[in-house]
Amino acid sequence: MDKIILRNQDIPDIGDIGVYERNGGYAALKKAITEMTPDAVTDAVKASGLKGRGGAGFPTGLKWSFLPKGVFPRYLVVNADESEPGTFKDREIMEKNPHQFIEGVIISAYAIQCNHAFIYIRGEYPVAARILEQAIETARARGYAGKNVLGTDYNLEITVHRGAGAYICGEETALLDSLEGKLGMPRVKPPFPAVVGLYGKPTVINNVETLANIPPIIEKGADWYKSVGTEKSTGPKVFCVSGHVNRPGNYEAPLGSITLRDLIFGKEYAQGVRGGKNVKGILTAGASAPMLTAQHLDTKLDYEAIAAAGSILGSASIIVLDEDTDIPWAAQKMIEFFKHESCGKCTPCREGTYWLLTLLQRVNEGKASRQDIEMLPIVTSQMYGRTLCPLGDFATSPVTGTLKWFKNEYEAKVKANGAH
């Protein structure tokens, strides 16, 4: 099947605006602006069933419809922070198929009646940032952005803003604070950004991949889009595969059309585990979701099936760990990440990540007792659901997920230590 999002993998040089136009590019924008009202665009996106691709999977059209009527200015902010470990899909979209994304930004901005959109891109993506700036300039020169888009009275400025490298700035309200020039820390919700967002104004925040879905929805219609994927998980998805596989990379497939086994072992996908080894652990949403195991290899890749298996599809960053992986060590690496990235605003997350790391270090250094292992779920239960933003929940996953399937490995480290 032809790719819908990673069209660059089928069409050489689609990053060039001429090539993009010759392959139908910007036709959806023309259709939206000249034939559809903003509300009709929102209705089409609602009808498509598109869910946000940034992690939470919230329905996109519904999010747009939360903006309070008649309050202006409004802003569209694109989340291009892409900091979840193992996630690199937005980078390929921005670097290799930038115009499909920019076209999605312009159509979405038109739908929500916004005249200034911001793209917040992680500081570690200077190449993508430069490519986007050039693509926006080229689009503007063709009349797709700037004053009087396509000769209409609709105006749109697009600003690319580079972050400074903080995972927490991917959380939407921390991102807004960072964009406003403040320290990036999550805000208390409510009020939600749809009501009080950037500069206190109604704001929609969407992920890069989410917006790259908008041109095909508008061009081909919601019914066509719904024919790709499953009834509840519509459309295509980009899966980022990394870890102990032969061919890491971004692979696109309709949601629910392939299993974890297909993605990890398929010839057109990651082509198996390095050295012909077995799979031990599978992370489906980077470090943020509980680990699955080889027994889940036949799980379909869609939001509902992964949730039924006990994890989260999130941004679909699939990290594969082979049979030789030391699981308590892997859990420690993930907790080091969360402790470092915790912004420290709330106590359960700030202190909890410290204590999880301390306990895991004891385990891995051979200094832990059985009580230390029993203490791990007590600490996670004091964190989960008790923090200001989801990072506190995410930080419990490496511990709860690995203890569920691999408690024996923790216990073996205690026994080796002679403790009980």
Ligand SMILES: Cc1cc2nc3c(=O)[nH]c(=O)nc-3n(C[C@H](O)[C@H](O)[C@H](O)COP(=O)(O)O)c2cc1C
């Ligand atoms: C700690 C944390 C980090 C996040 N990082 C990202 C990110 O890098 N990119 C992203 O699009 N969403 C990220 N999110 C999710 C955003 O808060 C938000 O839900 C998303 O950008 C909404 O876009 P969507 O509806 O199009 O998915 C993160 C959330 C949390 C709690």
Ligand code: SF4
């Ligand atoms: S949960 Fe962690 S990252 Fe989120 S606001 Fe609290 S301290 Fe900051």
